[in-house]
Amino acid sequence: MRILKILIAAMLLGAAPAWAQDLADISLSDPKQESQALALMDSIRCVVCQGQPISGSNAELAGDMRRIIRERIAAGDTPEAVRTMLISKYGDWVTFRPQLKPATLPLWIIPLLALLAGVWLVSRRLGWRQN
Amino acid sequence: MIAEAGLAALWLAATMALLQLVLGALVLGRGQTSLGRAVAPVAVIQAALVGIAFTCLIAVFVTSDMSVLLVAANSHSAKPLIYKIAGTWGNHEGSMLLWVTILGLAGATIALFERTLRADTKLATLSAQAAIALGFYVFLLFASNPFTRISGVIDGQGLNPLLQDPGLAFHPPTLYAGYVGMSAAFSFAVGALITRDVGPTFARAMRPWILGAWILLTIGITAGSYWAYYTLGWGGWWFWDPVENASLMPWLAATALLHSVTVLATRDGLRTWTIMLAVLAFSMSMVGTFLVRSGILTSVHSFAVDPRRGLFILGLLSVYITGAMALFAIRAKTIAEGNRFELVSREAALVINNLILTVILVVVLAGTLYPLILESYNGDKISVGAPYFNAVAGPMAVILMLFLAAGPLMRWRSDRPKALVERMAPALFSGAVMLLMLAAFGGTIGYLPLIGLVAAAVVGVGSLAPLWKRDLRRTPLFTWGMVIAHFGCAVSMAGMASDSAFTKENMVSIAANETREIGPFAVTLLGVRERPGPNYQILEAVVSASKGADGTPFEMTPQLHAFSDPVMTTNQAAIKTFWNGQLYVTLGENSDGSKFLLRMWWKPFVTFIWLGGILIALGGTLSLIGRVRRDIWKKQAEPTAEPIEVPA
Amino acid sequence: MNRKLVLWLPFALMAALFISFLASLSNSPEKVIASQMVGQPLPEFAAGAAIPEQPGAATADFRDGKPRLLNVFASWCVPCIAEIPVLMELKASGVEVVGVAVHDTSVDLTRFLATNGNPYSRIGLDQGGRAQIALGSAGVPETFVVDGQGKILYQHIGVVTEADKTKLLAMLGVVK
Numbered sequence: 001m002r003i004l005k006i007l008i009a010a011m012l013l014g015a016a017p018a019w020a021q022d023l024a025d026i027s028l029s030d031p032k033q034e035s036q037a038l039a040l041m042d043s044i045r046c047v048v049c050q051g052q053p054i055s056g057s058n059a060e061l062a063g064d065m066r067r068i069i070r071e072r073i074a075a076g077d078t079p080e081a082v083r084t085m086l087i088s089k090y091g092d093w094v095t096f097r098p099q100l101k102p103a104t105l106p107l108w109i110i111p112l113l114a115l116l117a118g119v120w121l122v123s124r125r126l127g128w129r130q131n
Numbered sequence: 132m133i134a135e136a137g138l139a140a141l142w143l144a145a146t147m148a149l150l151q152l153v154l155g156a157l158v159l160g161r162g163q164t165s166l167g168r169a170v171a172p173v174a175v176i177q178a179a180l181v182g183i184a185f186t187c188l189i190a191v192f193v194t195s196d197m198s199v200l201l202v203a204a205n206s207h208s209a210k211p212l213i214y215k216i217a218g219t220w221g222n223h224e225g226s227m228l229l230w231v232t233i234l235g236l237a238g239a240t241i242a243l244f245e246r247t248l249r250a251d252t253k254l255a256t257l258s259a260q261a262a263i264a265l266g267f268y269v270f271l272l273f274a275s276n277p278f279t280r281i282s283g284v285i286d287g288q289g290l291n292p293l294l295q296d297p298g299l300a301f302h303p304p305t306l307y308a309g310y311v312g313m314s315a316a317f318s319f320a321v322g323a324l325i326t327r328d329v330g331p332t333f334a335r336a337m338r339p340w341i342l343g344a345w346i347l348l349t350i351g352i353t354a355g356s357y358w359a360y361y362t363l364g365w366g367g368w369w370f371w372d373p374v375e376n377a378s379l380m381p382w383l384a385a386t387a388l389l390h391s392v393t394v395l396a397t398r399d400g401l402r403t404w405t406i407m408l409a410v411l412a413f414s415m416s417m418v419g420t421f422l423v424r425s426g427i428l429t430s431v432h433s434f435a436v437d438p439r440r441g442l443f444i445l446g447l448l449s450v451y452i453t454g455a456m457a458l459f460a461i462r463a464k465t466i467a468e469g470n471r472f473e474l475v476s477r478e479a480a481l482v483i484n485n486l487i488l489t490v491i492l493v494v495v496l497a498g499t500l501y502p503l504i505l506e507s508y509n510g511d512k513i514s515v516g517a518p519y520f521n522a523v524a525g526p527m528a529v530i531l532m533l534f535l536a537a538g539p540l541m542r543w544r545s546d547r548p549k550a551l552v553e554r555m556a557p558a559l560f561s562g563a564v565m566l567l568m569l570a571a572f573g574g575t576i577g578y579l580p581l582i583g584l585v586a587a588a589v590v591g592v593g594s595l596a597p598l599w600k601r602d603l604r605r606t607p608l609f610t611w612g613m614v615i616a617h618f619g620c621a622v623s624m625a626g627m628a629s630d631s632a633f634t635k636e637n638m639v640s641i642a643a644n645e646t647r648e649i650g651p652f653a654v655t656l657l658g659v660r661e662r663p664g665p666n667y668q669i670l671e672a673v674v675s676a677s678k679g680a681d682g683t684p685f686e687m688t689p690q691l692h693a694f695s696d697p698v699m700t701t702n703q704a705a706i707k708t709f710w711n712g713q714l715y716v717t718l719g720e721n722s723d724g725s726k727f728l729l730r731m732w733w734k735p736f737v738t739f740i741w742l743g744g745i746l747i748a749l750g751g752t753l754s755l756i757g758r759v760r761r762d763i764w765k766k767q768a769e770p771t772a773e774p775i776e777v778p779a
Numbered sequence: 780m781n782r783k784l785v786l787w788l789p790f791a792l793m794a795a796l797f798i799s800f801l802a803s804l805s806n807s808p809e810k811v812i813a814s815q816m817v818g819q820p821l822p823e824f825a826a827g828a829a830i831p832e833q834p835g836a837a838t839a840d841f842r843d844g845k846p847r848l849l850n851v852f853a854s855w856c857v858p859c860i861a862e863i864p865v866l867m868e869l870k871a872s873g874v875e876v877v878g879v880a881v882h883d884t885s886v887d888l889t890r891f892l893a894t895n896g897n898p899y900s901r902i903g904l905d906q907g908g909r910a911q912i913a914l915g916s917a918g919v920p921e922t923f924v925v926d927g928q929g930k931i932l933y934q935h936i937g938v939v940t941e942a943d944k945t946k947l948l949a950m951l952g953v954v955k
Binding site: 025026027034038042043045051052053055056058091092093094095096097098099103104106107108110111114115118119122 | 489519702
């Protein structure tokens with residue numbers, strides 16, 4: 001980690017755009033933290049592009065979010081804390097995983113109703129009574 | 132001149148569709164049977180005319196006639212020929228014309244080749260087909276004229292660089308042909324409702340259309356997924372993007388329909404449900420078209436849109452679908468229920484297959500549309516993406532796989548549970564072996580990929596079991612088709628689960644001659660060079676990769692393509708395929724002078740995803756050939772019910 | 780349940796679906812993501828000086844009792860050019876406009892300001908989009924109204940036009 005920070009510091013001093021190469025596009029050295037960060041990035045929606053997760057977007061703001069996510073995870077934050085932070089900035093739109101709350105309940109209730117209705121239809125209309 | 136000829140042909144085709152509809156209505160409503168013989172020729176003429184219109188549109192694109200608005204807006208004289216042709220349907224108006232052209236051809240095919248169906252049912256089917264076509268003609272002629280002229284344009288605006296890809300040139304026609312095939316199934320269903328002719332003969336007439344459409348949808352989805360995988364450059368192959376979902380929904384309904392129509396054809400069961408599904412499958416095709424075309428969804432794949440057109444398509448969609456649903460509600464009660472069956476029987480397995488597929492369809496539909504509904508209700512913006520779909524639809528897909536393994540091993544009507552377990556034994560054993568192997572060597576993997584891999588093992592072996600102890604040379608082609616398609620499901624699921632369980636990812640910033648590890652490979656950056664491409668500038672990294680310390684090194688060249696007109700950079704991933712996976716390397720955009728960003732993935736067995744898709748489509752094709760051949764051969768003999776297959 | 784009613788269920792469901800489609804057609808095609816920070820204290824950020832002639836921008840600058848505009852912009856952003864004259868007029872009315880330049884460089888900014896004019900009292904160069912994300916800003920240009928206690932009162936998404944001036948001036952407490 002320290003080496004990486006020195007590397008970033010060295011880049012910040014360089015002439016090229018300072019945000020060019022850093023945690024936005026470079027894996028964390030701890031594979032467990034990196035996989036946590038990746039899973040989170042897969043479920044955060046890019047706010048400038050249409051319908052892509054930040055893990056699959058070339059937009060600069062998506063890169064900025066990836067950097068902040070990797071930094072926070074490396075600093076020991078849980079992925080959920082980082083998600084909550086981003087929701088506090090951009091609202092529920094930013095997370096591809098809908099938060100469980102009254103307004104999103106239909107997302108789970110509708111499939112459940114469909115399943116129950118299906119089971120009921122099958123048992124009633126088709127009936128597996130012997131002839 | 133060509134454009135005017137095309138427009139004239141389109142008007143005439145529309146007139147023919149109207150005539151076809153009126154004739155059909157006269158015969159069915161007023162009993163003027165003498166007119167009935169005219170319907171089939173009219174359908175053929177309509178197809179020929181719309182075919183001419185579409186050919187004219189291709190011609191103006193090929194000759195780069197910039198006085199046609201559509202060409203000026205979507206093509207460019209310097210474009211390679213193949214993209215000029217593909218440009219014909221790479222836009223709203225052209226794709227709608229393609230849609231109705233395929234619809235016309237489907238109608239002509241029914242008119243010419245359908246001989247098993249009762250004459251009045253065939254007539255009603257052709258009338259329904261004409262009604263659908265008529266709506267699209269009106270839409271084209273009044274709201275999306277592809278032949279509009281403009282003046283003063285010197286050259287065109289070009290085609291989105293992301294769409295300049297050979298695979299993508301043929302992707303929309305494949306999906307559209309699939310959608311239109313569903314419209315044929317819909318017309319059959321409406322025809323059968325009108326004449327109350329729902330039975331095995333009707334099911335056998337409808338089945339090739341469902342199979343054909345389903346094969347095309349399978350190919351379309353598989354190809355679209357691979358396209359996203361290699362062009363978007365981030366290693367993902369399915370994003371649960373609304374446009375992807377729009378193609379998945381008709382596929383799910385078609386898959387359910389394919390299985391229920393088999394019950395209807397073989398056992399004369401599930402009559403009303405099959406009709407319902409046929410309407411539903413076409414509804415989903417139309418809903419998909421509407422969602423993509425109306426612009427109410429935001430997606431990477433979205434086209435430029437006009438809300439008035441969205442309203443028009445919505446109008447068409449509502450008339451057809453609610454009309455069919457109303458007809459269903461009125462007529463379904465007069466259709467006698469089909470044969471019954473027991474809980475442990477092949478029919479029951481197929482019904483559960485239908486139930487699960489339908490619930491998955493509801494999940495995809497709800498997840499795709501609920502954000503829109505919520506926003507129009509109170510302005511709240513939420514996103515529903517991969518985490519939701521994977522968590523809700525994933526487990527159901529796994530359960531579906533278990534029924535998929537068991538279903539073909541069951542007898543029709545009723546079976547003994549104990550005998551079934553015996554037949555399932557090898558499949559269950561292979562699942563147990565997989566579970567043990569994963570526990571021993573798999574490391575920590577998520578719970579869904581784990582059960583996915585186990586289910587794939589069960590289905591992989593179980594799907595082959597219907598061939599067990601059989602004379603393979605005398606096994607009917609459609610049985611082979613089923614076995615191969617089911618095996619393909621196992622292969623595809625194994626690929627998906629393996630990709631999510633074992634993928635290794637490494638994103639690095641390195642200078643020339645530096646080496647980094649990814650999975651079992653060592654990757655060295657040799658250098659980066661710039662060179663001109665056909666109509667873009669190429670930035671290309673040359674990397675050398677080798678497996679292990681003493682493996683033979685091989686070169687890979689991930690590229691960035693910088694287009695100037697319009698300004699856009701696309702990613703060209705370098706992919707090296709091995710029998711057990713793919714090494715996937717892309718060059719990142721923000722590389723500065725001495726260091727370059729490389730994104731590397733090692734994806735074990737990821738190719739199985741699309742290999743499975745190909746197998747599913749192949750199985751479908753064999754089944755289609757087998758069915759058509761048998762249905763033609765059987766036509767001489769009186770078809771009542773198909774011979775019942777007995778599993779070994 | 781009555782079988783007749785069950786058979787009408789698909790009709791009802793489809794009709795409901797189409798009505799919801801009709802409603803969604805009136806959803807705004809512009810997918811603007813509003814900041815959730817409106818009504819909240821300005822988040823902590825510190826963006827260093829973007830050009831040598833002017834100081835950078837930080838949260839602390841907004842707590843001296845004077846309401847200000849916080850304009851998120853960039854030299855590469857074409858629409859941003861269009862709002863510079865309006866921002867100049869606001870400046871002339873006594874409004875202090877603090878700039879935060881995103882994904883930008885000192886050289887480009889100097890050229891941009893020389894060509895289009897400089898309405899800013901301070902310009903911070905946002906390193907890595909940190910200030911932008913802290914503000915919940917999703918693009919450029921965006922303009923936040925911040926009161927004297929450092930609370931965000933309002934977020935204006937897109938170009939500030941003549942028509943928006945009165946509203947902004949009222950919110951800033953500048954009598955017109």
